[in-house]
Amino acid sequence: MTSREEILAKIKTNQPGARPLPADLTTVPGGMESIMQFKTVLSAIGGAIVEVANFEEITKYIQQEFKDKKRLISTLPELGSVTESGWENKDPHSYEDVDLAVIKAHFGVAENAALWITEDLMQQRVVPFICQQLAVVVNKVDIVATMHDAYNKIGDAEYGFGSFIAGPSKTADIEQSLVLGAHGPKTMTVFLLG
Amino acid sequence: MTVGLFIPCYIDQFYPNAAIATLTLLKKLGVDVVYPTKQTCCGQPMANSGFEHLTQGCNDLFIENFSEFDYVVSPSGSCVLHIKDHLHADKAEDKALGIRKKIYELTEFLTDVLKVEKLTASFPHKVGVHQSCHGQRGLMLAQMSELVEAPFSKPLHLLNMVQGLELINLKRPDECCGFGGTFCVAEEAVSVKMGKDRVADHLNGGAEYITAADMSCLMHMEGILRRQNSNVKVIHIAEILNAQEF
Amino acid sequence: MSTGAKDHAQLSDIFNKDEARVDWHDETLWFVRAKRDKAANSLPEWEALRETASQIKDNVLSNLHDYLLQFEANAEKNGIKVHWAANGEEHNKIVHSILKESGVNRIVKSKSMLTEECHLNDYLHKNDIEVIDTDLGERIVQLAEEPPSHIVLPCIHKKKEEIGDLFHKHLGTPEGASDPVFLTAAARDHLREKFITRKAAITGVNFAIAETGEFVVCTNEGNADMGAHLADVHIACMGIEKIVPLRKHLSVFLRILTRSATGQPITTYSSHFKKPRPGQTMHIVLVDNGRTTQLGREDFRNSLKCIRCAACMNTCPVYRRSGGHSYHTAIAGPIGSILAPNLDMKNYADLPFASTLCGSCSNVCPVKINIHEQLYKWRQVIVKEGYADPKKAMAMKAMDFTLSNPSIYKFAGKAGRWVLKHAPFTVNNKLNLWYKHREMPESPKQSFGEWYKQNNKND
Numbered sequence: 010m011t012s013r014e015e016i017l018a019k020i021k022t023n024q025p026g027a028r029p030l031p032a033d034l035t036t037v038p039g040g041m042e043s044i045m046q047f048k049t050v051l052s053a054i055g056g057a058i059v060e061v062a063n064f065e066e067i068t069k070y071i072q073q074e075f076k077d078k079k080r081l082i083s084t085l086p087e088l089g090s091v092t093e094s095g096w097e098n099k100d101p102h103s104y105e106d107v108d109l110a111v112i113k114a115h116f117g118v119a120e121n122a123a124l125w126i127t128e129d130l131m132q133q134r135v136v137p138f139i140c141q142q143l144a145v146v147v148n149k150v151d152i153v154a155t156m157h158d159a160y161n162k163i164g165d166a167e168y169g170f171g172s173f174i175a176g177p178s179k180t181a182d183i184e185q186s187l188v189l190g191a192h193g194p195k196t197m198t199v200f201l202l203g
Numbered sequence: 204m205t206v207g208l209f210i211p212c213y214i215d216q217f218y219p220n221a222a223i224a225t226l227t228l229l230k231k232l233g234v235d236v237v238y239p240t241k242q243t244c245c246g247q248p249m250a251n252s253g254f255e256h257l258t259q260g261c262n263d264l265f266i267e268n269f270s271e272f273d274y275v276v277s278p279s280g281s282c283v284l285h286i287k288d289h290l291h292a293d294k295a296e297d298k299a300l301g302i303r304k305k306i307y308e309l310t311e312f313l314t315d316v317l318k319v320e321k322l323t324a325s326f327p328h329k330v331g332v333h334q335s336c337h338g339q340r341g342l343m344l345a346q347m348s349e350l351v352e353a354p355f356s357k358p359l360h361l362l363n364m365v366q367g368l369e370l371i372n373l374k375r376p377d378e379c380c381g382f383g384g385t386f387c388v389a390e391e392a393v394s395v396k397m398g399k400d401r402v403a404d405h406l407n408g409g410a411e412y413i414t415a416a417d418m419s420c421l422m423h424m425e426g427i428l429r430r431q432n433s434n435v436k437v438i439h440i441a442e443i444l445n446a447q448e449f
Numbered sequence: 450m451s452t453g454a455k456d457h458a459q460l461s462d463i464f465n466k467d468e469a470r471v472d473w474h475d476e477t478l479w480f481v482r483a484k485r486d487k488a489a490n491s492l493p494e495w496e497a498l499r500e501t502a503s504q505i506k507d508n509v510l511s512n513l514h515d516y517l518l519q520f521e522a523n524a525e526k527n528g529i530k531v532h533w534a535a536n537g538e539e540h541n542k543i544v545h546s547i548l549k550e551s552g553v554n555r556i557v558k559s560k561s562m563l564t565e566e567c568h569l570n571d572y573l574h575k576n577d578i579e580v581i582d583t584d585l586g587e588r589i590v591q592l593a594e595e596p597p598s599h600i601v602l603p604c605i606h607k608k609k610e611e612i613g614d615l616f617h618k619h620l621g622t623p624e625g626a627s628d629p630v631f632l633t634a635a636a637r638d639h640l641r642e643k644f645i646t647r648k649a650a651i652t653g654v655n656f657a658i659a660e661t662g663e664f665v666v667c668t669n670e671g672n673a674d675m676g677a678h679l680a681d682v683h684i685a686c687m688g689i690e691k692i693v694p695l696r697k698h699l700s701v702f703l704r705i706l707t708r709s710a711t712g713q714p715i716t717t718y719s720s721h722f723k724k725p726r727p728g729q730t731m732h733i734v735l736v737d738n739g740r741t742t743q744l745g746r747e748d749f750r751n752s753l754k755c756i757r758c759a760a761c762m763n764t765c766p767v768y769r770r771s772g773g774h775s776y777h778t779a780i781a782g783p784i785g786s787i788l789a790p791n792l793d794m795k796n797y798a799d800l801p802f803a804s805t806l807c808g809s810c811s812n813v814c815p816v817k818i819n820i821h822e823q824l825y826k827w828r829q830v831i832v833k834e835g836y837a838d839p840k841k842a843m844a845m846k847a848m849d850f851t852l853s854n855p856s857i858y859k860f861a862g863k864a865g866r867w868v869l870k871h872a873p874f875t876v877n878n879k880l881n882l883w884y885k886h887r888e889m890p891e892s893p894k895q896s897f898g899e900w901y902k903q904n905n906k907n908d
Contacts, residue, residue: 013533016689016737020514023745028511030694031504034497034701050714101679102645120704121714134726135678138671138718156700156715163696165661169527169724173703175715178671182586182602184609185477186629191585192637192644193671193718215897217890222897238901241855251806251825253832254845260853340808348486349764349812351495375479379766383805390458390803391882392465396770397805398887400475426887 034157043119043154044201051122054176055189056197060149064088067146067200071111074198075142078108084132085113085146101135110140110194116151117199118159118173124199125159127171134170138178143194145174149203205235207272209306211282211418212244218418221439225278225309228445232317236276239268247285251384255289262292262299270298274316275306278441280338280417283308287342308342309441310416314357320364326446327367331410332358333401333424334377335417344416348377358416361444368443371408378404382423398427405435412438454777456799461771475769477605482763484712485813492708502701503817506754509692510744516659516692517735523662524733527724534736537567543734544569544651544684545576551682551730553578553649557640559666559673560584561653562600562757563686563736565779569651580651581643583672585636592619598773600780601710601759606772640672650676654687654733655756656702660695663723664733667706667716674720683725684732689740690753702756705815709758743791748826752787754816761810761820767803776800783810787823790831798836801827 010018048058061067064087071091075081082104083092088111096104104110112131114124124145128134137143153159159173178193189195206229210222229236245265246258265286269275277283286306292299313319338344338358345356362368381387381397388394402424405413413428413435415421421437428435455463465471489495509516521531534540540563548556556573558564558580570580570591582591586603590596592615597603604612613627622635652673657664664685666673677683693702699719707713725731744750762768762782773781778789778797786800801824810820831837883889895903 011533012535012539012737015535016533016735016741017514017517019737019741020517020689020744023741023750024513025511025744025747025750028504028507030508031501033697034494034501054713054717105641105645118715123715123719128726133678135675138674138678156704157697160697160700165696168721169726171721171723172674173715173719175717178669178717180585180633180670181711182584182589182604183612183629183632185480185602185605186609188630188633190637191633191670191672192583192640192675210897213890217893219893219895219897219900223900226901238905240898240902243853243855249845251828252841252845253802253828253830253837255829256833257845264853264855336805336807336809340812347809347812349809351489351492377809379805379807379809381766381805383807386802386805388882390461390767391885392458392462393767393770393803394805395886396465396468396471397766400770422890423887425890426883429888430886 043152044149046119047117047122047152048201050120051176051199054122055179056122056176056199058199058201060201062203070200071109071144075109080107081109081111082107082136083111084130085111097132101133101139104133104136104139107136107140109142109144110136111144111146112137114145114147114151116153116159116162117147118154118156119152120155121175123173123175125163125171125173127166127168129168137172137174138193140194142196142198143174143177144198144200146200146202149201204273205237207269207275208236208238209242209269209275209277209282210238211277211279213422214279214418217422218439221278221418221441224439224441224445225276228441229276231445232313232319234317237272242268245282245285246289247282248384250285250289258289262290265290266292266295266298266302269302270295273305274312275302276309276312277306278309278416278418278439280308280335280342280344281419284337284341308338308344308416310357310361311342311344313361313444319361322361322364322444324364324444324446325366326443326448328411329369329371329409330362330443331371331373331405331408331413332362333380333405333413333415333420335415335420336377336379338416339377345377358440362414362440365443365446371405371410373404373408375404380420380423382420387423394423395427398423402427402431406433410435412436412443414438414440414443416440454796457771457775457777457803458799460775460777461803464772464775465770471770473608474606474772478763478769481602481711482760482813485709485760485763488708488712488714492704498701498705499815499817502705502815503754505693505698505701506816507751509690509694510750510753512694513689513692513744516694517689519659520657520662520692521735523660525662527662529662529725529731529733532732532734534734534738536738537736540567540686540734540736540738541569541572544686545573545578547682547684547732548573548578548649551649553682555579555581555647556649556651557581557583557643557647557676557680558651559653559668559676560587560603561651561686562780563653563688564651565597567736567738569686581640581647583640583643583676584668585633585670588636588640589615596774596779598781599759599762600757606774644675644679647676648680649682649684650680651684651686652677654685654691655706656693656699657687657691657733658696658699659692661723663696663721665699665719665721667703667719669713669717671718674718677722678726681728682730682732683722684734685722686734686736689735689737706756706758709760709813709815739792743788746791749787749791749823751818752784752823754818755784755788756816758815760813760815764809764813765804766807766809767805771803776803783820783824784818787820787827790827794831794834795836798831801831
């Protein structure tokens with residue numbers, strides 16, 4: 010018998026009688042309150058929020074705040090004037106020196122300020138992790154209240170890779186002292202659009 | 204209503220005043236109390252050490268002593284919990300089950316059965332309340348800090364009826380004192396450290412007395428207080444609820 | 450305990466020699482518990498969430514066979530290669546063979562308690578494969594040549610000065626530098642080089658979804674993602690109990706995992722790996738290592754519901770004052786104490802006794818494992834299976850004899866307070882460990898029984 014067969018056989022013998030799945034937890038609907046919460050939580054976890062009306066404002070913001078940065082990339086054609094062109098589809102290691110990556114999120118979650126981003130929005134999976142600083146654009150109307158709403162929204166969507174990203178990378182492994190910028194981005198800016 | 208008074212072995216032997224206060228208090232509240240004189244122990248020390256299979260003698264004796272009463276009441280949350288969870292008898296399982304349903308820790312009996320709303324006690328001192336784990340988390344005498352639920356406390360509800368009593372605040376309202384039965388010697392170092400830390404919390408809060416619904420925790424903390432030559436005393440909650448100090 | 454090895458009580462005794470350090474350790478972890486409380490209290494539906502999570506996990510255990518098959522089929526469909534390992538050794542061999550096939554001898558690994566449980570690092574090291582742990586805390590204990598002392602905070606037992614010394618020795622940071630920000634930056638540089646140069650990455654798995662064949666890895670540092678997305682080969686190692694039926698169930702678990710663990714609303718990264726990226730190979734190793742046996746133990750099976758949040762450790766008054774290493778097993782604390790005896794009852798016979806049964810662990814557990822009740826039940830099993838100290842067994846028999854015979858009990862009581870000699874706090878202990886740091890209770894003039902007899906006559 011292979012280990013696979015052995016394990017499965019043992020489970021079949023040992024697993025208890027059927028237990029039903031619980032009903033879904035009901036959630037409260039979002040709204041303006043959700044946006045307030047999203048902003049509050051994002052600040053609390055070390056992220057920065059920038060409310061913008063359009064991509065021109067984002068462009069202007071990047072020009073001002075990241076003007077000393079050498080390598081800026083974005084998956085958003087609207088930001089083409091301030092970011093590198095032709096960076097896509099290279100070896101993932103080649104993004105090691107990216108100072109700022111600007112990408113789009115499908116939606117954000119108010120209760121934890123997490124942003125749902127799948128690989129089609131990252132171009133390369135490593136991009137939001139390897140860059141020194143990360144900025145994410147999300148529409149104000151796309152802020153949902155809780156993770157239950159989030160997964161309702163994701164549904165059975167197809168993706169190869171997706172991640173909830175909430176704030177800059179961080180660690181508190183040394184004496185519980187919170188330090189931003191562990192292995193991933195040291196900062197995270199969220200452009201709240203609309 | 205006739206109540207069988209269950210006095211755990213170590214209270215019988217070391218803390219008769221807690222037992223006397225329990226008996227007096229119940230009588231004062233008009234309860235017909237009987238103390239079966241042939242009782243010894245609930246068997247918990249053995250069971251918690253992994254020897255539950257050796258407790259049948261204790262169980263049989265317990266059933267013999269207490270099955271006839273309307274209620275069984277005891278001034279020890281821990282012993283009550285043990286009976287509630289583990290009293291069995293091959294010959295008389297129905298009697299065992301009956302006792303498990305009608306056994307009460309003193310403060311829960313006063314609150315839930317007698318529904319006491321007024322006491323004539325007076326105890327003008329600063330008191331720290333130790334939430335004994337088995338009473339609190341096992342019998343749910345009070346809400347637990349880990350849960351997101353509405354607060355309540357049967358011991359505090361009663362202590363608030365005592366004149367002159369001032370409750371002190373603790374930094375950790377329901378951390379274990381480290382007694383833990385045989386744990387107190389089997390894991391001596393951690394047990395002592397837990398006890399010291401619990402006592403320190405009460406001392407920092409300015410307690411003159413530490414009280415609890417379980418004498419075993421108090422015995423542990425008393426051992427530490429006395430080693431530290433502290434003036435702070437331990438006192439069973441029954442003694443406070445029965446006190447007439449002015 | 451095996452001969453020569455120290456048990457929890459002995460190791461705790463050593464840990465407690467430095468009381469100031471115990472205070473520091475206790476306060477640090479209590480701080481984490483306090484953050485957990487705050488996070489839990491921010492959700493009015495917290496208890497309903499725990500109940501829901503618990504029920505989902507109950508369902509998983511009752512249907513594990515089919516869910517695993519479903520997961521396997523979907524994962525394979527997604528292009529992930531699925532392996533099955535009956536035990537730790539087989540797991541290690543599978544990982545090694547994948548690396549060998551890929552011609553890789555230097556790898557990065559993000560946090561995986563399963564690989565700790567299987568002692569993968571030792572195994573690979575013996576086979577000339579270099580493993581770099583990339584979680585900061587794990588890297589620190591790796592440099593110190595120690596196991597993690599906590600499943601979420603691996604180096605919580607270390608002071609920043611000690612970490613500074615380690616970094617000075619191994620990473621060349623200036624002597625005496627101990628600022629966490631500085632040390633973290635040094636580790637970032639040190640580990641970036643590893644991420645960039647290593648061709649294979651191992652990660653753990655927090656949740657694996659039967660419905661879709663994807664798996665989720667949660668980190669705050671981003672190390673799992675850095676490793677996986679830069680490597681040609683990604684190996685994810687998971688215990689078979691990590692299965693969750695539906696993708697939407699992640700909402701429940703991602704809401705409670707980090708709130709329970711550190712008080713954060715969610716980890717920085719909750720990454721869903723469904724397919725390898727083009728050109729990459731992705732493997733999943735499904736590991737039993739005693740889990741199917743535990744599944745068959747009715748009293749203990751629901752320990753398999755554990756999502757490894759460590760809330761039970763942070764709240765445990767014993768863990769906080771004895772340190773993770775005192776449990777001498779990969780998973781310390783209350784949950785470790787109910788998992789370990791399943792793997793080796795003899796070696797871990799001490800662990801279920803390393804508790805006061807206070808019950809705080811069960812209350813914080815986000816999947817409602819009755820941890821303290823299982824500790825009690827393990828004690829019964831360990832004694833019955835003959836792993837208890839024989840002297841203790843004799844004393845217990847004597848105790849039962851006395852306590853079930855009222856006349857002997859009374860006689861013993863009179864003859865110098867029987868309880869003083871035989872009660873739990875002094876039982877069978879010539880050295881009287883009670884008295885070491887505690888005064889004995891004072892013997893009153895008469896017992897309550899004697900008083901009652903006297904006063905009842907007067908009635």
